[in-house]
Structure formats: structure tokens, C-alpha cells
Amino acid sequence: MAVKIFIRRVIAEERINDLLPLFRRLRNLAANRSGYISGETLKRIDNPGKYLVISTWQSLDDWRKWVVSRERIEVQKEIDARIGEETVYEIYQYG
Numbered sequence: 701m702a703v704k705i706f707i708r709r710v711i712a713e714e715r716i717n718d719l720l721p722l723f724r725r726l727r728n729l730a731a732n733r734s735g736y737i738s739g740e741t742l743k744r745i746d747n748p749g750k751y752l753v754i755s756t757w758q759s760l761d762d763w764r765k766w767v768v769s770r771e772r773i774e775v776q777k778e779i780d781a782r783i784g785e786e787t788v789y790e791i792y793q794y795g
Contacts (some may be wrong), residue, residue: 702737703760707753708788709779712782719782726775730755733769735762758792 706769711719723741730736737756757763761766766772769788 702761703763704792705755705757705763705791706792707755708790709751709753709783710785711749711751711783713749715782719779722775722779722782726772726779730766730776731761733761733766734763736766760768760793763791775788 720764727739732741735758737758739753739755742752742754744752757766776787
């Protein structure tokens with residue numbers, strides 16, 4: 701069953717251009733993984749600096765394999781270091 705991963709980040713507006721290459725790299729790496737379906741990035745209108753990425757995977761197992769992969773962890777650590785806080789993940793499936 702497909703799962704959706706909600707990835708929440710708070711990013712200072714002056715840092716976003718610095719982070720875009722890392723976000724693109726992460727998305728490209730994910731897109732080449734087995735089970736990846738899609739991803740989209742949303743920016744809150746009423747609260748600048750808050751971003752939500754919705755990543756869709758064919759199964760929870762596919763997501764879990766990606767989340768523990770060395771390549772993802774390396775990029776994610778750099779992202780978290782630059783934004784100054786940990787990224788928050790929430791996993792959902794269709795009811």
C-alpha cells in the first residue's frame with residue numbers, strides 16, 4: 701500500500717537559496733530509488749519559512765530503505781546543519 705511522507709522544515713528566508721541545491725540533490729537521489737512515486741514541495745503562505753514536502757512511496761518498506769540509506773543520511777545531515785534544526789517526518793497511509 702502506498703504511503704505519504706510529510707517532511708516539515710523551518711528555513712530562514714535568507715538561507716533558502718543556499719539550500720536549494722541540496723533539496724534538488726535529495727529529490728534526484730530519491731527519484732532513482734525503487735518505490736519512489738512522487739514528491740512536491742509546498743511553502744506556507746501565512747508563515748514564511750515553513751515548508752512541507754510530500755513524498756509518496758509504493759510501500760512503507762521502500763520508504764524505510766530510503767530513509768536509512770547512506771546517501772540520504774549524508775545530504776540530510778547537511779540540510780539539518782544549515783537550517784539549525786532537525787527535519788520532522790510524519791508517515792501516513794490511505795485509510
